[in-house]
Amino acid sequence: MxxxxxxxxxxxxxxxxxxxxxxxxxxxxxxxxxxxxxxxxxxxxxxxxxxxxxxxxxxxxxxxxISEANHHHHLVCDKCGAVEDIPLDDKLLIDEINKKTNFKVKSHALEFFGICTKCQQ
Amino acid sequence: MxxxxxxxxxxxxxxxxxxxxxxxxxxxxxxxxxxxxxxxxxxxxxxxxxxxxxxxxxxxxxxxxISEANHHHHLVCDKCGAVEDIPLDDKLLIDEINKKTNFKVKSHALEFFGICTKCQQ
DNA sequence: TGACTTATTGCAAGTCATTTGCAATAATTC
DNA sequence: GAATTATTGCAAATGACTTGCAATAAGTCA
Structure with a gap:
């Protein structure tokens, strides 16, 4: 170190x-x-x-x-590029995938794009 | 053209x-x-x-x-790199973001990583 | 503490997907 | 069908990221 x-x-x-x-x-x-x-x-x-x-x-x-307790996803502003974090409940989606396919999900990345609070003003 | x-x-x-x-x-x-x-x-x-x-x-x-009727998300295999498509109900997540923040979501990309059916065999 | 081994640093140079400059060519317009 | 405009494809540039390598710093063991 x-x-x-x-x-x-x-x-x-x-x-x-x-x-x-x-x-x-x-x-x-x-x-x-x-x-x-x-x-x-x-x-x-x-x-x-x-x-x-x-x-x-x-x-x-x-x-x-990385922190399990702090698992979250990203809101990326199309205008200024700022990245916000947001915790989201993603269990339903993973369940949906497990039901529909044989794919074994190990990790995921959910990104949402749009306009952040600052840039809306 | x-x-x-x-x-x-x-x-x-x-x-x-x-x-x-x-x-x-x-x-x-x-x-x-x-x-x-x-x-x-x-x-x-x-x-x-x-x-x-x-x-x-x-x-x-x-x-x-791009097709509105064909809106879907991606399953990416960590082993072979293959990309599968899967339609997922993402309304709940967008609602969750709208409730929690002022961020105006315009588009999103949901990617899930793991092992595909072929590579599991 | 001090010599030895091993890992890490930082510069320069390389890699690789993607973009740009530019002359040649193909579409389109009149 | 000539004039204008857009598109093609080669070569060279860009920019994030990686690698080679010599110099330096950590850790080790006597």
């Missing part, structure tokens, strides 16, 4: 952030870390299961802390 | 295909079309609303015909 890894872990949150968001956060908060290191560290975090990676429409992957 | 556009339109289906899948289909079915042309044409189709584009985890965008 190095200083860089500690900083990257500390900058992770329960809402998804891109590597460049994390990078600029670290630049303005004491410990600049090379983006390559951030990529490598985050991929490592994903492998050992403490972070989640989601590929968004804008071509950026975003990373967030 | 050119021959290439006609061919690309004809090769589109209601399940999502990548540009390279479309390209190799066209190579083996009479009319090879440059991938650049396929990219440009598909983006055009998406703009005028006759095709849908989804970015998948494997870094490929996939395109499919």
């Amino acid at each position: 190095t200083i860089q890894r500690r900083c990257i872990l500390d900058s992770l949150t329960f809402f998804p952030q891109s590597v460049f968001e994390i990078s600029s956060f670290l630049k303005t908060h004491g410990t600049p870390v090379d983006v390559v290191t951030i990529y490598r560290t985050l991929n490592c975090f994903v492998e050992i299961g403490i972070a989640g990676k989601t590929k968004f429409k804008d071509d950026f992957s975003r990373y967030e802390l | 050119t021959i290439q556009r006609r061919c690309i339109l004809d090769s589109l289906t209601f399940f999502p295909q990548s540009v390279f899948e479309i390209s190799s289909f066209l190579k083996t079915h009479g009319t090879p079309v440059d991938v650049v042309t396929i990219y440009r044409t598909l983006n055009c189709f998406v703009e005028i609303g006759i095709a849908g584009k989804t970015k998948f985890k494997d870094d490929f965008s996939r395109y499919e015909l």
